[in-house]
Amino acid sequence: MTFKRTNPLALAVLALLSERPMHPYEMAQTMRERHQEKVIKLNYGSLYTVVESLHRHELITASAVQKAGNRPERTVYAVTAAGTAELHDWLRELIAVPAREYPRFEAGISLVGLLPPADALQVVTRREAAVGEQLAALAVLLEKLAGMGLPQLAWIELDYRMAMLRAERTWLAWFATATREGTVGGYQDWEDRHR
Amino acid sequence: MTFKRTNPLALAVLALLSERPMHPYEMAQTMRERHQEKVIKLNYGSLYTVVESLHRHELITASAVQKAGNRPERTVYAVTAAGTAELHDWLRELIAVPAREYPRFEAGISLVGLLPPADALQVVTRREAAVGEQLAALAVLLEKLAGMGLPQLAWIELDYRMAMLRAERTWLAWFATATREGTVGGYQDWEDRHR
DNA sequence: TCCCGTATATCCGGCACCGAGTATAGGGTC
DNA sequence: GACCCTATACTCGGTGCCGGATATACGGGA
Incomplete structure (x- = not known):
């Protein structure tokens, strides 16, 4: 199955990871700092679902499982070449083709x-x-x-x-x-x- | 539990039923004829879910179960007083309060x-x-x-x-x-x- | 009369999404 | 050092949405 471009949160994840590898919680932090969550809806549940989906489709890889002290394990992800391609193509589509939305x-x-x-x-x-x-x-x-x-x-x-x-x-x-x-x-x- | 104003399709259902009683399939037909489906997203699955939800909350009643010939039974619904109140109040809210959306x-x-x-x-x-x-x-x-x-x-x-x-x-x-x-x-x- | 495409009417299983819940760490205060 | 509040990091169960599947009726042509 090919990746479905439904949730724009996945786009944000790809964009963030194209800067540097991160773990999900850090992505959320960064989005908040930059006021990105006003443009792309963010909530934790969806974030982890979306990251998992990107991972399944090999658009990102789980590059490392850090374990600082006794904190919950945090999985750091990085974007793949396919992920970067997807990011750029999706972006082009989002801009070029008006989507039917229902305000x-x-x-x-x-x-x-x-x-x-x-x-x-x-x-x-x-x-x-x-x-x-x-x-x-x-x-x-x-x-x-x-x-x-x-x-x-x-x-x-x-x-x-x-x-x-x-x-x-x-x-x-x-x-x-x-x-x-x-x-x-x-x-x-x-x-x-x-x- | 109070009714949640999530799917605007429920609004369309209330509006249609405030004209006259209908069964779900007829609602869909009418929406299509009037080009309402360009403004409010319609699909059969959601329609029946939404109607059932309105029914559970007693905003509409199953007024009759017709059975013409050997066709599948069709349940005709009618709006209740509470349903009309909900329709008007929801409408007022939709117009007066800009919703945070994510184009x-x-x-x-x-x-x-x-x-x-x-x-x-x-x-x-x-x-x-x-x-x-x-x-x-x-x-x-x-x-x-x-x-x-x-x-x-x-x-x-x-x-x-x-x-x-x-x-x-x-x-x-x-x-x-x-x-x-x-x-x-x-x-x-x-x-x-x-x- | 038989067949088949279209219209009628609903149902259902899967899945994405959501938000509340959980659990530990760190730091400040008395 | 006991306490508590906030920050960190993720998990999970419920729910609503979706689109394809299902099943019958009807009309028209061969």
């Missing part, structure tokens, strides 16, 4: 007609505020990272996310206005259904 | 520095084209839906998605240019690492 907000907004217009307006406004806060927080973080001397390329994904959040906020503002003023297509029927 | 592209682009700049440029350009095609396809679909006399509110989620795709395309165009011209922050180092 939860799309599911919600597609059914917004089930809520009374007044309720809809309220929740959309709440989201708008929340998105604004996220943008502010990101701006602060970017400031900090730039101040630490990190180049833009090191936080390019935050740049992308900010662009997306700004677009979302703009759309939300439009929708809120269109609802408030009753100019969204089908408004009359919407209001009629809820009285 | 695969963010994972990919965050590691783009591992690819040589020339490769990166190529894959980003490919994505830009793909996103353009998706936008074109969506525009055609919108045209068709509007032509059928459906109000904007009925395809509001497509409106949202188009806004997001446009923003993504703009960002991709910027990143491609910045890479081609070497103006992205950290470019020199990036290029140096790959020779």
Whole structure:
């Protein structure tokens, strides 16, 4: 069986190991330090599952089993040539080919007609505020990272996310206005259904 | 145990049943007809799991077990009062509170520095084209839906998605240019690492 | 009348994922 | 030196999701 590119955590593991050999717990630490866990979902259970899977497919090797004192044994892994190839190819695919994803907000907004217009307006406004806060927080973080001397390329994904959040906020503002003023297509029927 | 709002397919089920009672297979048919499966991931296995879970939590009831001829029995479900309440509350939450999600592209682009700049440029350009095609396809679909006399509110989620795709395309165009011209922050180092 | 492809309707086994649980080491405090 | 809190490192059982398997009905052509 060929390796399945499901969990992006496996990508992170390959990327970390292409720097230097590590044991799983250390990978988690490093991801936390670098705020990588905000971009790639990390939790211990999955981490060990994913490492084992990479190992089975010979994309990484168990290079050493250290045993310092009486601590639990820790297995240090290293990436193989096949692993590096997989990393680069997967990366290319992730960037080049838009994946069909199912953002939860799309599911919600597609059914917004089930809520009374007044309720809809309220929740959309709440989201708008929340998105604004996220943008502010990101701006602060970017400031900090730039101040630490990190180049833009090191936080390019935050740049992308900010662009997306700004677009979302703009759309939300439009929708809120269109609802408030009753100019969204089908408004009359919407209001009629809820009285 | 209280019902867990994990799979949005359960939301779709509640929404469908709030129109009229249905059996699971019919729900799937209806979702397909309405292109809902593009917004909420549907597959048969999950559908039956989700319906069973809703049933266990008494958000829907098995109202009748029809048996037409010798066909497999089909269980028709109906939404309960608790189910309707759950539907509305879940909807409000989905819209009001941005969920932490992990788009695969963010994972990919965050590691783009591992690819040589020339490769990166190529894959980003490919994505830009793909996103353009998706936008074109969506525009055609919108045209068709509007032509059928459906109000904007009925395809509001497509409106949202188009806004997001446009923003993504703009960002991709910027990143491609910045890479081609070497103006992205950290470019020199990036290029140096790959020779 | 027989056959076969398609539509109807559900079921089930495997597997990835998750988060809470476990167990030891190290360091600070009284 | 007894105590306790945090950091280290991994394990494991439960659960939900998935996609292919199953089984019957129906319509149309040879």
